[in-house]
Amino acid sequence: MYALQEANLAATACQELIVGEDAMEAAVRALLVGLGEDHRREGLRRTPKRVAKAFRDGTRGYKQNVKDIVQGALFPEHGVDKRTGSAGGTGGQVVVRDMDHFSYCESCLLPFSIQCHVGYVPSGGRVVGLSKLSRVADVFAKRFQSPQRIADEVCSALHASIQLAGVAVALQCWHIPLPENMKCKSSQGWIRTSHSSRSGVFEGESSSLWNEFLALLKLRGIDMETDSHSAILPWCPLGPHEVPTCNGHAKRTTNGVTSPKSGSTPSSMVSAVTSMLQSLGEDPLRKELVGSPQRYVQWLMRFRACNLDVKWNGFTLNSAGVYERSCEDATDHGAIKSEMHLPFCAQCEHHLLPFYGVVHIGYFGNGDGKGIYRCTFQDLVNFYGCKLQVQERMTRQIAEAVYSVSRRGAIVVVEANHICMISRGVEKIRSSTATVAVLGHFLTDSCANASFLQNIIPAITHGGNKMEL
Amino acid sequence: MYALQEANLAATACQELIVGEDAMEAAVRALLVGLGEDHRREGLRRTPKRVAKAFRDGTRGYKQNVKDIVQGALFPEHGVDKRTGSAGGTGGQVVVRDMDHFSYCESCLLPFSIQCHVGYVPSGGRVVGLSKLSRVADVFAKRFQSPQRIADEVCSALHASIQLAGVAVALQCWHIPLPENMKCKSSQGWIRTSHSSRSGVFEGESSSLWNEFLALLKLRGIDMETDSHSAILPWCPLGPHEVPTCNGHAKRTTNGVTSPKSGSTPSSMVSAVTSMLQSLGEDPLRKELVGSPQRYVQWLMRFRACNLDVKWNGFTLNSAGVYERSCEDATDHGAIKSEMHLPFCAQCEHHLLPFYGVVHIGYFGNGDGKGIYRCTFQDLVNFYGCKLQVQERMTRQIAEAVYSVSRRGAIVVVEANHICMISRGVEKIRSSTATVAVLGHFLTDSCANASFLQNIIPAITHGGNKMEL
Known part of the structure; x- marks a missing residue:
């Protein structure tokens, strides 16, 4: 059923190409279809136009x-x-x-x-x-x-x-x-x-x-002699020598982030990217570009729609993700519990460019001394973060998931740098976006809300590179 | 003689206006003439075009x-x-x-x-x-x-x-x-x-x-509540209430910088600025703009060409600017003497926009224990800085002046932020330009050169505002 729908969408994308539509845009549309997305849905409808423009401006x-x-x-x-x-x-x-x-x-x-x-x-x-x-x-x-x-x-x-x-x-x-x-x-x-x-x-x-x-x-704090990291780390993490072997299985790395949902790189998507390179006046056979379309698709496939129900499946305060609080915390009846600075990297659905940063989560305990493990929250953040997203929606989805198990109230703050705000268009290289979603007690109890926000330790803003939060 | 030349230049500027030339550019040309400049000289020839474009883009x-x-x-x-x-x-x-x-x-x-x-x-x-x-x-x-x-x-x-x-x-x-x-x-x-x-x-x-x-x-270190300086300092230093009374005399302020070379604001220049406002679609009679052309001209007139000989008049190591070194310095025969971080504000002759920063000066003493007072160097920096300039020329001029009294060698480093690089065009808001001029021993003695550069204490780069050095 899903395969049929995908085939139809791909056909539509091709048809639009035939009637003289911009080849770049058709290629981006093919990528969206390959990612399991409905390219006609509102947030994605003009994404091909935006992505084509960004690539053209960027090259x-x-x-x-x-x-x-x-x-x-x-x-x-x-x-x-x-x-x-x-x-x-x-x-x-x-x-x-x-x-x-x-x-x-x-x-x-x-x-x-x-x-x-x-x-x-x-x-x-x-x-x-x-x-x-x-x-x-x-x-x-x-x-x-x-x-x-x-x-x-x-x-x-x-x-x-x-x-x-x-x-x-x-x-x-x-x-x-x-x-x-x-x-x-x-x-x-x-x-x-x-x-x-x-x-x-x-x-x-x-x-x-x-x-x-x-x-x-x-004199500006730039030390080129001690500053050469080139020898230590490979430059492109997706590069020819650095790509982890794709074995078709999702795997979990040490910090709990789910690795590529699929190791496969659909040839239709690779062809689409190759045609984009051609449209931009590049030679896809230039030796440094051989394999690049595949690597770009590998990157995108990490954000593939997983078609799961938008629920924190089976997660409750009594599930495996819960810990018994130690004695010094046992008195925190009704107090706000929080997990701060959970990292994430999402893909902006408007521009197919990463946005990344941290999620801060607050919730009211149930008074039974139980709390939720940080790694459980990190899994939640990865689930909603690692896809084609907008920051506003991601914030709301995480808040709703937390609220579904902590019915007294949930607050979520997401702070992110958007590559689409930084490297293209308005080029606001220092800009950073914060979004808030509040549910339950946090909607009415502004003191609880303020108390949570005060406990977030501000990220250090780095002088070196403004793409960092 | 000079007045006649100025009248001729003004006539040329007007003629160009008559033959249908851009009104903005003609107005800028009138400003250059009012500043005592030859608008046909190489660095200024295309300045009207650049300034007109900057104003149009900027509004x-x-x-x-x-x-x-x-x-x-x-x-x-x-x-x-x-x-x-x-x-x-x-x-x-x-x-x-x-x-x-x-x-x-x-x-x-x-x-x-x-x-x-x-x-x-x-x-x-x-x-x-x-x-x-x-x-x-x-x-x-x-x-x-x-x-x-x-x-x-x-x-x-x-x-x-x-x-x-x-x-x-x-x-x-x-x-x-x-x-x-x-x-x-x-x-x-x-x-x-x-x-x-x-x-x-x-x-x-x-x-x-x-x-x-x-x-x-x-969370980004921005505190709007404690951050309001509005009540303490007036916003525009040239504003209606803040303009110092112009008395037609150059005066020296506490830190040794020469004040306006002339308090007069030629009506031809004020008219030119008024016509620029009109060209940009503004109403010069809007109450907030009344007096603004005059204030802009007052700002520009601080950088008026002073038509003095490009010499550090009468300045020698035996003149009033020299101090006898105290005993602990008396042994520095041949050693490098230096004055660092002398502030300046010049006007970029290509864009009629300020560039500002610091000058570092190094020179070889004559072995007689005598040195030059910091305020004397500051006067020199003001003399070459406070005019229509380019940083490269200013650096060379200061170096030549220092070399003229310290014949063993002079090195000058100028570090500056250029508003023309920051607020318009390429908009490189963190960019900062350094220029060097070396004469005498410094040309051949790279150790002396390196030793001088090592002794400059780097300016702290401020996260708050990238227009600051």
Whole structure:
């Protein structure tokens, strides 16, 4: 019955392709169908359009030209050596530090975050408008990339197009981890690497200009020498060497997060992603992209609709998830119990991009000294979190599930960073969304509500990377 | 002679207006002429085009419509009360925190920085796409504004166009101070205020939803209750009540920065700014804008070209700026002397927007135990900083001036935030630019160079507002 429905939906998706509809959108629709979703339901209806647009915007670098960008922003400057390629004159370098960019990992097609630092030594009697260094970096970031290639391409493009005495590029990059490796303090889970590239006067073991560049980065707390995690951790967690063997069985990892619901990567979905790469002007046969559509589908399949009843099946305060409270807690009749900072990673159903963060749960005990284990709550969070979702719905669903076993009252707060708010569109890189759902006593007892909120320990906001909560 | 030249330039500017050239650009050209600049020189040639574009982009909110933005981003969501204006269902609010925006101060026409937090309680069975809260905030930020009006307009526009149960808006705003109030730790100088606005279920003294909103902001370290500086400091330092009486004389304030070079505001410049407001669709007679063109011109005139010879006049190691070193320094024969973190505020000649930060100066002593007073260096920095500039040139000029009296060697590092990189164009809000100029021994002695750089104490990067260094 379900297979038939899926086949019909796929047929509709194809039909729309035939009548001249955008190939990208049809491909995204095929992905939704492959994920077991009804692509016609309200939240998903315009998802293909949004995803196609995000991919196009996110890979616009393929159509951009560095010469067009820097042309008209070269300013003759007295005191800069007129000879091309010479660092003469006052010999000074110019460094723009801490430019935030986003790129797409060519190994798994997910976005990653970049903090970019570009230095150069002017020559030919000219300096470059500062913002052009950021624009040129963006030309190469807005593609399917690896961090080192971005560094190299930005470096050589600037050197060639402006004929500078030398260019220095340093990047710090962050890749989203697998959902099961998301830690409560999410910064721990992110995969971080540092990369650099240099040309001209910055080259050579003993380049004093390169050392000066590194010293100027240190003034902003950036230490490229001790900051290289590249050797320790593999960059893309889904990458060719890092993909866990898919055995078709759901498995539980140490921190209780359910692993891929299915190890299979439907060939229709892989074909759809391959066609998306083509539509974006990429060559799916380029060696770094071989296997990438499959890995992207593997990522998506972790969020496959599981078609289970939206119930916390069999969960009650008397079930296995319950512990007997120790004596010092035995007096907490009616007091608020809570579990804070339960990590999650969901997939935004509007943009097919991750949103991730923490869930805080409060509930009234039944006065019998019993409570619910943290791992039980974590299972609940994983169940509602690890799918195509919106944060508002997820918050409500978790609250309703908790309320179903703790009838006196439930409060749920979800705090999340949305990649769709950060890496595309409004690009509000520091933004973070909080949602609340309240049921039972918490609806009327504002003191209980306030008391719960006061007990949440604020997450430390990290200066290093604003994709972290 | 100079007056004649200025008249000719003004005539050229007018002629270009007559032949149908953009009125905004002609007005900017008139401002450049009023500042004593040659608008045809290389760095300024395209400044009118850039400034006109920045003002148009920065005030595009006048042409935007909130309904167009939210339409198509309203998602039916099960569990949200279907009744309009009711907070029923799970009663939960949605809060997007830490959205960075920029606006233009209607009192002085300079940009200011906003950290925006928007909460709402859904009703009518629908939720709003998260990014739309940012887009709607931007409609009202991208105008000539006051912080409180932005908060009120965002609140009422969201409430009216989406028919929510209630809206809560909290803003933290930062205004650039007068150049003479720039402190070494620049965050101290910025003028900060907090503002809020609320509707529907957030209203009333005892609104528990409002308290919840404030509690959710506290989870990000935002305390709206203790954070209100509004009562202590006036918002716009150039505002109607805050403008210092201009007496036509340059005066020195306590920290050694030279005040306005001229108190006069040429009527041609004020007229030019008034015409710019009209071109942007604003009414220069709107009561909040009366006097604003004059204040903007007053700001610009602080950076007027002073037509002095580019020399540190009469300054030598034997002049008044020199101190006899105390005995413990008397042994520093040939050692590097330095003055770090000298604050400055310049005006970017490409965009007519401030760039500000600190200058670090190193030089070799002459071995006679004599050194140069910090206030003397500060005067030098003010001389080269307080004008239409580019950072690269300013760095070189200061280095050359220091080298002219300390012939053994000079090194200058300038670290600056450029409003033109932050509030417009690439909008790299965390970016910061460092430039270096080296002369004499520092050109060849990379150890001296490295030793100087190592002794600079890194500025603390502030999480609160990325316009601060």
